[in-house]
Amino acid sequence: MASSKKMTVILATILLVAMIGLSGCAANGGSSSSTNNNQTTQGNSTATPESSPVPEEDATRTVKDQFGEVTVPAHPQKVAGIYMEDYLKALDVSPVVQWYHPLWGTQEYLKLTSPTWDITGDMEKLLAYEPDLIFVDGGADATMYEQYSKVAPTYRIPDSALQDPRLILTTVADVLGIPEKAEQLLSDYDKQVAETKSLLHEKIGDETVAVLRINISDKSINILGYKNRFIGATLYHDLGLKAPKMVEEMEAFIDLISMEAIPDLNADHLIILPSNGNWESPENQEAISNLFESPIWKSVPAVKNGHVYKVERSHWQTGAILANKLKMNDLTAIFSK
Missing domain, CATH: 3.40.50.1980 (Nitrogenase molybdenum iron protein domain)
Known part of the structure; x- marks a missing residue:
């Protein structure tokens, strides 16, 4: 009698262990996708800012200009080119504002529709146009450059490029992240130079x-x-x-x-x-x-x-x-x- 009871307890224990094991296997097999999803969600929710992907519009990069290194937007959206609108238009970039001088007016040949900014006026008025990148040429010395830099990241064309419009164009295109556009423009430009030079020599x-x-x-x-x-x-x-x-x-x-x-x-x-x-x-x-x-x-x-x-x-x-x-x-x- 005692032996029979003992056997019953052993069988019940074995059965219980087997049921627990089957239950565990079923749980692991049936919910593996859900678990992985939960782990992925948890991983995202606890990620640090350093590991989070940077939105494309907020990405930046560091480039070197006349006065040192400057951090510029990787994908600028509102660009100003002070007396450099020609290069922007050539690259199919619409300047957010155009250069204006009370004596000389604007660069009329560009036929821009952008609002004008008086370069002899208040620098703070440039803020109203909210540029996220500014290009300046040799007309901006270190003091002026610093003033522009308070408005937005500013790129001053290096002195080594100022004498060559080709170098200025490629520099601007590189900073804007569109170097391929400059390549085609320069190909067409050099073709016109060669044709015009030949005609002038002949005439x-x-x-x-x-x-x-x-x-x-x-x-x-x-x-x-x-x-x-x-x-x-x-x-x-x-x-x-x-x-x-x-x-x-x-x-x-x-x-x-x-x-x-x-x-x-x-x-x-x-x-x-x-x-x-x-x-x-x-x-x-x-x-x-x-x-x-x-x-x-x-x-x-x-x-x-x-x-x-x-x-x-x-x-x-x-x-x-x-x-x-x-x-x-x-x-x-x-x-x-």
């Missing part, structure tokens, strides 16, 4: 070309030098035009030239532009007449030979990619006649 050969500017405010005249990055880099370097000796020997970017010295310039061809507005602007007529009606001016060989060409100042007073393409269009039209 005028070694005849000399100089560029003058009428300063509307004081009726003075400027001569633009061989080292002028807006003019010299395109006309004399890229296109191979020959500069008069006076221009070739200039160290200055731009200089004054007296009326009496214009005949000594001895240029075969003269390209001329007003400093403000355009040739038809009423406020420009006195300064224009002061030059064109001068007996000294009329005695200049280039004037006598009809080799004076009036161009619009907007794209001739900058050396950016789109402006240079317009210069080449002008030169092609002038010397194809």
Whole structure:
């Protein structure tokens, strides 16, 4: 009797252990997906900020500019380019604001619809446009750069690139994260340079070309030098035009030239532009007449030979990619006649 009871207890114990084991296996097999999901959810909920993926719009990277390293957005959305809108437009980037100067206006040739910001005014007003990245060129020294940097991350083009619009374009494109766009633009640009250079060589050969500017405010005249990055880099370097000796020997970017010295310039061809507005602007007529009606001016060989060409100042007073393409269009039209 005792033995029978003992056997019953043993069998019951074995049965209970077997049931527990089966229950455990069933639980593990039937809920493995759920467990994994629970573990994944728990892992996400307890992740530290360092291990969380950074939203694409918040990603940044560090690049080196003229004044050191600067952290910029990896995918900027609201870009300002102070007097550098040409490069932005060439890269199909709409600037959030455009450069404006009370004396010189805007870069009209770009035909931008962006609101204007007066660079002679209050820097804080730039804040209203909420740029997340600002480009500045050689016009911004260290002090100005610091002021811009208080508005948004600011990239100052290195001095080593300032003389070459190609380098400026590729630099801007790299900082924006779109280097491939610059490659195609430069391919088209260099093709136009080669075509224009060939035409000019055929039409005028070694005849000399100089560029003058009428300063509307004081009726003075400027001569633009061989080292002028807006003019010299395109006309004399890229296109191979020959500069008069006076221009070739200039160290200055731009200089004054007296009326009496214009005949000594001895240029075969003269390209001329007003400093403000355009040739038809009423406020420009006195300064224009002061030059064109001068007996000294009329005695200049280039004037006598009809080799004076009036161009619009907007794209001739900058050396950016789109402006240079317009210069080449002008030169092609002038010397194809």
